[in-house]
Amino acid sequence: MDNWKKTITSKKGIILLVTFLLFVLSIYFYGRYAGIFLMFSLLVFGALSFFWKEREIKILTLVCMVVLAVINIGINPMKFGIDFSGGTRIPVILEHPVDSATMEELVDTIKKRASVLGLSEVKVSAIGDSEINIEVPSDNQEQILFIEEVLSKQGVYEGIVDGKVAIIGEDILPGSVQPLAAQYLSGSADWGVSFSITSKSAKYFSEVVYGKANYPLYMFLDRPKNAIIILSYDELSITAQKEHSIDDLVDACNDALKHENNDLKLYLLEEIDINSSLVPYDNKTKALISEDSPDWLVNYLSENGFIITFINKEAISPSFTQGATLPSIIEWDGVGLLSAPRLSKSITEGSISTYYSISGPAQGEGAQKTKDAQENVKRITSVLKGGALPVKITLGSKTVLPPQLGMEFLRLSLIGIAASLLIISIMIGIRYMKKKLIIPVVIISISELIILISILGSFTIDLAAMAGIIAAIGVGVDAQIVITDEILKKQSIELQEKLENAFKIIKINVIVAIVAMLPLLFSGMVEIIGFSISTILGALLGYLLSRPAYAAIVRDIAEH
Amino acid sequence: MISIPNIYKGNYILLSIPALILILLSAYFIFITPQIKMGVDFNGGMLISLSLDNQVDPVSLQDALKNEGYDASVKVFDTAVGLKAEIEIPQGENIIFADNLKNNFDELLEETASLEAISAMDESYVPEYKIKRAELDKTANELFAIAGISNDSAQIENLNVLRKTFLSAYSKVYKDYETTVSKTIQQYASYSSISIQSVSPRLSTHFIDSAVNVVIIAAILSTVLVFFFFRNIVPSFAVMLGAFCDIVLALGAMAFFQIPLTLPSFAALLLLIGYSLDTDILLTMRMLKRKGDPKEKAFDAMKTGITMTFTGIIAFLVLFILSIMTNIPTYYEISAVALAGLFGDLLATWGINAVILLKYLEKKEKDVKQNG
Numbered sequence: 001m002d003n004w005k006k007t008i009t010s011k012k013g014i015i016l017l018v019t020f021l022l023f024v025l026s027i028y029f030y031g032r033y034a035g036i037f038l039m040f041s042l043l044v045f046g047a048l049s050f051f052w053k054e055r056e057i058k059i060l061t062l063v064c065m066v067v068l069a070v071i072n073i074g075i076n077p078m079k080f081g082i083d084f085s086g087g088t089r090i091p092v093i094l095e096h097p098v099d100s101a102t103m104e105e106l107v108d109t110i111k112k113r114a115s116v117l118g119l120s121e122v123k124v125s126a127i128g129d130s131e132i133n134i135e136v137p138s139d140n141q142e143q144i145l146f147i148e149e150v151l152s153k154q155g156v157y158e159g160i161v162d163g164k165v166a167i168i169g170e171d172i173l174p175g176s177v178q179p180l181a182a183q184y185l186s187g188s189a190d191w192g193v194s195f196s197i198t199s200k201s202a203k204y205f206s207e208v209v210y211g212k213a214n215y216p217l218y219m220f221l222d223r224p225k226n227a228i229i230i231l232s233y234d235e236l237s238i239t240a241q242k243e244h245s246i247d248d249l250v251d252a253c254n255d256a257l258k259h260e261n262n263d264l265k266l267y268l269l270e271e272i273d274i275n276s277s278l279v280p281y282d283n284k285t286k287a288l289i290s291e292d293s294p295d296w297l298v299n300y301l302s303e304n305g306f307i308i309t310f311i312n313k314e315a316i317s318p319s320f321t322q323g324a325t326l327p328s329i330i331e332w333d334g335v336g337l338l339s340a341p342r343l344s345k346s347i348t349e350g351s352i353s354t355y356y357s358i359s360g361p362a363q364g365e366g367a368q369k370t371k372d373a374q375e376n377v378k379r380i381t382s383v384l385k386g387g388a389l390p391v392k393i394t395l396g397s398k399t400v401l402p403p404q405l406g407m408e409f410l411r412l413s414l415i416g417i418a419a420s421l422l423i424i425s426i427m428i429g430i431r432y433m434k435k436k437l438i439i440p441v442v443i444i445s446i447s448e449l450i451i452l453i454s455i456l457g458s459f460t461i462d463l464a465a466m467a468g469i470i471a472a473i474g475v476g477v478d479a480q481i482v483i484t485d486e487i488l489k490k491q492s493i494e495l496q497e498k499l500e501n502a503f504k505i506i507k508i509n510v511i512v513a514i515v516a517m518l519p520l521l522f523s524g525m526v527e528i529i530g531f532s533i534s535t536i537l538g539a540l541l542g543y544l545l546s547r548p549a550y551a552a553i554v555r556d557i558a559e560h
Numbered sequence: 561m562i563s564i565p566n567i568y569k570g571n572y573i574l575l576s577i578p579a580l581i582l583i584l585l586s587a588y589f590i591f592i593t594p595q596i597k598m599g600v601d602f603n604g605g606m607l608i609s610l611s612l613d614n615q616v617d618p619v620s621l622q623d624a625l626k627n628e629g630y631d632a633s634v635k636v637f638d639t640a641v642g643l644k645a646e647i648e649i650p651q652g653e654n655i656i657f658a659d660n661l662k663n664n665f666d667e668l669l670e671e672t673a674s675l676e677a678i679s680a681m682d683e684s685y686v687p688e689y690k691i692k693r694a695e696l697d698k699t700a701n702e703l704f705a706i707a708g709i710s711n712d713s714a715q716i717e718n719l720n721v722l723r724k725t726f727l728s729a730y731s732k733v734y735k736d737y738e739t740t741v742s743k744t745i746q747q748y749a750s751y752s753s754i755s756i757q758s759v760s761p762r763l764s765t766h767f768i769d770s771a772v773n774v775v776i777i778a779a780i781l782s783t784v785l786v787f788f789f790f791r792n793i794v795p796s797f798a799v800m801l802g803a804f805c806d807i808v809l810a811l812g813a814m815a816f817f818q819i820p821l822t823l824p825s826f827a828a829l830l831l832l833i834g835y836s837l838d839t840d841i842l843l844t845m846r847m848l849k850r851k852g853d854p855k856e857k858a859f860d861a862m863k864t865g866i867t868m869t870f871t872g873i874i875a876f877l878v879l880f881i882l883s884i885m886t887n888i889p890t891y892y893e894i895s896a897v898a899l900a901g902l903f904g905d906l907l908a909t910w911g912i913n914a915v916i917l918l919k920y921l922e923k924k925e926k927d928v929k930q931n932g
Contacts, residue, residue, distance in 0.1 A: 170720040175673025196680050400755040408641045420878035424871050431867055463890040474875025478868040485864040505845045508789050513834035519777040520830050523770045528827040
């Protein structure tokens, strides 16, 4: 007992406590990154347990880790894969592996298109360098078909000038979209993209843009039809210059939303009169609102018969040009407005041409400028190609799971975990015939389990991960058996040496076990990655924390 | 402690006989008959899972599907979450054909599109464009024929429109196939929910490629590690042989019990590499790095090792029982393969690896005596 008191009040004990509190604060305030914090804390506590030889410290580090894991389970909801929560998973396979920048762009494009189409609850995540996973927490067939359609088809491109559709995606020759060579760039332009349009559409285009020099060409991808959009003052003016009035901003928005046969109407949240009713055009009219909208607005709109579409915080606000006397919009993801280049005078004078280019200045200096120019080229190219992804994709095998079934699976799996813990404890009891040994084995196994579930649950527990967790119970005990057998040996060597012998074996075992699973972790096989993560984490966790702690506990028992 | 007699006293070489026999049998099962069954992940095709409303005779449903032209295999399970049926259907000819056409079309479209753009600027390219375009039309029309669409590609002048039409025809082929299959099933069974997992030929090739890479890298890494740790040819070789035999036994069991090779069972095989190396390493460390009678050390290691393996067996047995209760294929494939491998590990480690090490140590002792 004295030892414990001394350890806890020692410098090391205090450092441990402070570290622990810091981690508690981190997972409380940054719940989104709880999994990362927990993994990091595993390494930190593991290192402390490795360098500080006091056995009280070794036990304390494990206790800290378990308490941290329990706190995390308490304050941050555990995430389960659609196998347990119900829903649909669609893996997307890329034609060839891509670098991380392209991957980011791909995930972003898919997310953007999904959110413009009102599917913001869709989870898009990159797995490895050649696969993307899309999960929808719903088994609604219509919605799934819609997503598949969105993914396998191009977006609908519309170029709108002064409310009239000047050009549509079909008019652009798909093979003609390419970056403009530097020598053709004029004036202040740092980048450019050229394209050709069909001769039929060329005539129409020249008529629409006639006399509209310097008007913006609003380039939309999947512009919502039959919809209204509601912004708060804050959302409207987030990128606006201070001197521009709300009215000016609204005018700029309306200019961008104008369309010859389906206007997108803008309403301001603060000006909505809850006592009068806002009438939808028909029973399919959508209301685009921020995901942060107040409840009363949601209720009000649905009572009035709108179909509500939540838009990401980042996408709902329009981006205004900087430094102009009157505001105008250059980008507005929430309504699919991706770019707004201005028409140069020469193409608005009535001549008919099939060849056009879009160019503009880049931000920044030096390398930053080159990068910005390249990004602009990429973006415009993608928009002109109808949001075509930079790599060809194939949709993988779709999995659908009803939620009730998922709950049942989860319940049975938890019973399975308990059952295997119980049977293994009984087996250890029979094997060693020592009650004192069973208790630490069970306690350590439960601790490992709690930490493992807490970490994995911060990311996602799917079927494969759950199988890995159950497997980890069986594997986790192994090292404890090695330690116990060494300690109980009737050899005349020191206890310390026996422990070192055991740890040598365990170290190699853990390294080999991790190395055998590592290639799977990086293979990008979404379906089974959870299994390799939980197996690797289980091994790591045991090696860094539970095994030293177990050795410390058992040594007490062996000595007495 | 329970006391068991030391099995390594006496002629321990005999211990390797059961392992060797089973390995030969496994090789027979794997390569001759019944061979390893490829699951839908690696083979492509469709896996349809149904929640049935009432009992269905699997044989008659299978026959009914065969009569409709689907080479299906049907299984019915009574699980804790209701009656379930699993129907596996190999990839339809139309699907394979459509997939090939799509690959061709994608390539041709790119070439045609750039020729179109060039010929819009320079008329001398028009003939070349027309030739490519005709090729493209031919491919597209073939797919339209399969999809049962009366479109003529040559009539669709705009390439963007052609691409759209082609893609919807392509997904129609897939959807049609799925609908006809599910319609046929509907005639013979009533169900409350259906989920269709379909793996295209492209995707299954992708899975096979990744799996082969993973196996090769895992094997190389663990071999290098083992040799690094022991720095001694014979024991390292014995450890790797032990793990290898274990995998062969697991594969043999997969062939014999017809556990399909899928992504989950593949993951279980990888786990087995690590798991069987565990006991092999324990044995080798105890035998090489410590003093004492080799037979005693081998027996001591065996006691620890078998306890370890049994805890693993218990965990996977629980998973196996869960899989039977819930009919979750992921659980079944992982646990069945792991169980087979763990039993195999008992034979491979204590029947083969231990025997090689004992022989090696005996020979070394003899050499020392002769030289001394």
